[in-house]
Amino acid sequence: MAHGPAPGIGRWLFTTNHKDIGTMYLWFSFAMFFVGGLFALVIRAELFEPGLQIVEPEFFNQMTTLHGLIMVFGAVMPAFVGLANWMLPLMIGAPDMALPRMNNWSFWILPFAFSMLIGTLFMPGGAPNFGWTFYAPLSTTYAPPSVTVFIFAVHIMGASSIMGAINIIATILNMRAPGMSMMKMPLFVWTWLITAFLLIAVMPVLAGVVTMMLMDIHFGTSFFNAAGGGDPVLFQHVFWFFGHPEVYIMILPAFGVISAIIPTFARKPLFGYSSMVYATASIAFLSFIVWAHHMFTVGMPLAGELIFMYATMLIAVPTGVKVFNWITTMWRGAMTFEAPMLFSIAFVILFTIGGFSGLMLAIAPADFQYHDTYFVVAHFHYVLVPGAIFSITAGVYYWLPKWCGKMYNETLAKTHFWIAFIGLNITFFPMHFSGLAGMPRRIPDYNPLWADWNMISSIGAFLFGAAQVLFLFIVIRTIFSGRPASDQVWESAEGLEWSVASPAPYHTFIKAPEI
């Protein structure tokens, strides 16, 4: 059985190995991260000054739409699935994922989905231009013809995510090494288990909502068409019933990564393990009953506003438990500040800032003022960039030595961290102010009143983009010329993944480990 990878391109096309598939997921998401980042820079370049300088408004709208879709479905989600593929079997002592062939398929349909989505840019009428939330009837009656391609691409992404989620649940529930009880699993495994259930519950809803759009556009139904007896507000309800759990799909695995890294570099076990598990589960549950806080301004009755407002604020409680636990883990720990730890600490601080602006937005009467302004943009970028992106970056630095057997350059990685940290705050912090001053989202030209904040944001965005190019350079440099890493890699890292050699052999845990 102890054979290595197949030679040539066939290794990647036909592989059923969780490490190969994890690697492909990670590289794919890295590529999409740069595509989505490029689109973001087009947006920021246009917004550098008021007035129209670089792109037409139609193209600007296509950029905001594709930036959002690619970052959510192409960069963040596949990156976490990649981490799951690589790390879950290693963490629970399994030889591979439970359904290796489906694993191959769920990866390989993704490049097709995103080629189609990006290909819409070259279609007559241009790419989708209705924002990543694709509200009907903007995305049905008034959409460019490419919307049909967009719908097909979303169906494929959904299928990929659902297959990935089934695989992850089947692996975690069936393939743990003997002695690895549920409450002994690393938190990354727990958060992914819960995320996978969220995916199975809501990705079909996304598929359903785009199917309804498809039928409205081509088959004469009127789900969202008021003239035919439908209701556009129904779209928002269904979309956000998917959309709110979706934002937790993008952050729960991040909680798992951070909960693995902070104990290692604080040299203390994670504080409050079981409360972390319960907090994650409560956040997942609450995510299903808060969707209408995205739609406070559609004209809900007072009772509805209040219910969704209080339910939303309730999420701060389990999230607060988590932040408390991370801080308490660091408290009086023998901390060192290697790159993964720097990214994790920045995660805790900046994600909390994003959480606070989220609380502000949860206040229904205040939300009427903030709704659809740059304040919202600032909020969700503060939870997604230092939340999802920083935790993925931290995870890559943390596990890269295990993946390729080489150590990255610490000085370069710290430089990457500081440029990214400063760039991120310069980009997104001023958006709070331009938003409070009234700047609406998704506009290519704006009142000169907001010119200064926008110029600062744009400078920060290019700085942040440069930091990510450095990240790519560091990863490539590590793979080709890093110094060899030890099996343990980090002084006090704990978990089964550190018990295998560095780089991790092609097949691990063929015989279940002793726990």
Next chain:
Amino acid sequence: MKTQADKHIQRLSFKLALLAFLMFMFCLFVLPPLYQLFCEVTGLNGKTSNQAYIAKQDIVDHSRNITINFIAVSHNNHIWTFSAPEQSLVVHPGQITTTKFRVENTSGRWIAVQAVPSMVPINATNYFNKTECFCFNRQILAPGEQSDLGLQFIVDSELPKAIKSLTLSYTLFDISEASSKEIQAEQQHRIGLNLSRVDNLITLPNASEQNTEGNAYGR
């Protein structure tokens, strides 16, 4: 050869796939009707009933005055003009009242339009009873035709006491593309009854030609 563990994985994966499939069906076939039902019962989306109300012998409550404001909203307003000549009326609960909305087809083709109602405050929605309304059916308009669209209603005497005024808005939507058959039937009907004005009759063949072209383009 299948081990016990393989069977467990298969069974679990099948259950999870079934769950995903059921969620898809739930979203497609259960959520929209459920939403419509919820809105009908609560009146939360401001949609008044699209069924004619059978007027019952009701006592007119002269002690209460309810102001009703009418709003006419046009989409695609280069095709028609739509207005509410009587911007507001004061009525008593239980009293049968009639008003008109005015529409004029300013385009050179036959059109079909559908009016969609919306009402605030939303808790009045289920107390606004329409015995006759142009919104129950699509309206077909010849080129240049002007039409007064009738609405007859009774405000229910059960209307919550706190409500002193309510606003009813109608939005007109262009549904010509989906109603080509009905438009043709209406054209035939009017030729048969000779109801149309003479100039309309002259423009008819031309208009129907345009209409067919429009459909070919639409497909």
